[in-house]
Amino acid sequence: MRTPLFDLDHTLDSGQVFRWRREGEWWHGVVRGRYMRLRQDGDRLEVDGASEDMVAHYFRFDDDLEEIYADISKDERIASVIDRFRGLRLIRQDIWECSASYILASYSNVPRIKKMIDSVCRTYGQEIEEGAFSFPTPEEILEGEADIACCRLGYRADWLRGYASMVYSGEFDLYELATKDYRGAVEYLKSVKGIGDKVADCIALFSLDHLEACPVDVRIARAMRDIYGVTGSYNKVASYARRHFGRFAGYAQEYLYIAEDPSRKVRSCSCTPGTRSSGP
DNA sequence: AACCAGGTCTCGA
């Protein structure tokens, strides 16, 4: 299919989704229980295992990226980051998978998050293709309670089971969640053990279409301090970012996040002599 | 080998 402005590598490598892996030029993943493969060549996207409509919805091709860039380019710094990662799009994730995944993501790092989620899928999900598992439903997680230890989730295991139980019983209603506005959704989400300000913002942004949500993790906090001189409590920094970047603040956040990736970070003048602190 | 990570919880002021 032909795509609007889009960069598949930047999008799948930006740390918003955890279940894609690259093999050669193909990306492999499971979305809403379907195994799919993707390959990009210029503005052509080769899709295997899903309809074009589904792909367009998933990658938010309905977002006008140029309009969003124009809107969030409030200063030179963000403009240059956008320029570096042009085509990166937010992804429209499934609400249950996204929320459960970000509960596991707390106080960890992307490689480990991927492993935890992979092992949860292997332990509780269905094998839909050889080696490819679906993300388990709340019921599937509750059924195999005894196996949780082998997923190495640490203290997040109780949060995940508790959340699965709330969703399964109907105490927490994902359909009701989807009808709420940004503030209401965040407030509702925070009633779940394991979901605080940051995870609630991730869920709002990545699965509830609240593009003004601006999750502030360590990287974003660092960027906001270094670039804008903003520090302090979560809500102080996040609300500053929402005011500064406007209604698409979540997009600005994702570009700053990928730019702060330590493995991509351009090293500034480490070759300058005389600054090493070699021992006596 | 320390330090750190897509933070949250609890508790005390």
Add this chain to the structure above:
DNA sequence: TCGAGACCTGGT
């Protein structure tokens, strides 16, 4: 309402 500590585990 806010700040301080504790916290499973594994990556770097």
